[in-house]
Amino acid sequence: MGPTCLKNLVETLSSGDQQDLLKLAADSIEMGLKGTQLEVDLTVYSGALRDPGASFVTINVRDQLHGCIGSLEIKRALVIDVVKNARAAAFDDPRFSTLTQEEFEDLHIHISVLSSPETIECASEDELVRQLRPGIDGVILEDGASRATYLPSVWEALPDPQKFLRQLKCKAGLSLDHWSETMKVQRYTTKCMSSRVSSGKRR
Known part of the structure; x- marks a missing residue:
């Protein structure tokens, strides 16, 4: 699937598609x-959900981050990607303890479906900073074996483009002032959806 198709996928997910993804994420965690x-029958879902796609699933318990796992590369049907990432966010994020049943009953699920990344051409950090779009761009930074991404939602905590970029470098294991000709920077946008699980019921 090419970049244009992926962009269209993000833009055309229906409200029904979004509800299906949120329910599947919750069901995957519950299972x-x-x-x-969770076994998924692809034939019962729309073409948009069966198409290859990349997603991040973030879970919060009592408004505190409790896991975030996602895909930057297109590897599988979007619906499968969400199911796998939801389960991984709940049980395999090494930063957090494994989700419990009690926590599940006060869980908030947030799904970000990614567009195809596009390269940002720049010759300096200042030029890169000027091209970033706060609140819109998710950013992937890569240099050699170092790689990291920030979703667009991170702009809420880091609204200054230079601080956003430098903290992303830090996340990738690079120095705050790191710059090299081999560094690759890409941006993407996301389609976001969320729901809360309360007393075992989605709402």
Whole structure:
């Protein structure tokens, strides 16, 4: 699937598609709590959900981050990507303890569906900073074996483009003032959706 198709996928997900993704994410986590895998029948979902796609799933418990796992590369159908990333966010994010049943009942699920990344051409950090679009761009930074991304939602905590970029370098394991001719920077946009699980019921 080419960049234009991926951009269209992000732009044309229907409200029904979004609700399907949120329900599947919650079901995947709930099945994980029971020690089983959610089986997905692709034939019952729309073409947009069956198409290859990349997503990030973020979970919060009592308004505190409790896991975030995602895909930057297109590897599988969008619906499968969301199901796998939701389970991984709940149980495999090494920064957090494994989600419990009690926490599940006060869970907030946020899904970001990514557009195809596009390269930002720049010859200096100042030039790159000028091209960033706060609140819009997700950014992937890569230099050699170092790689990291910030979703567009991170702009809420880091609204200054230079601070945003330098903290992203830090996340990638690079120095704050790092710059090299081999560094690659890409941007993407996201389609976001969210829902809350309360007392075992989605709302």
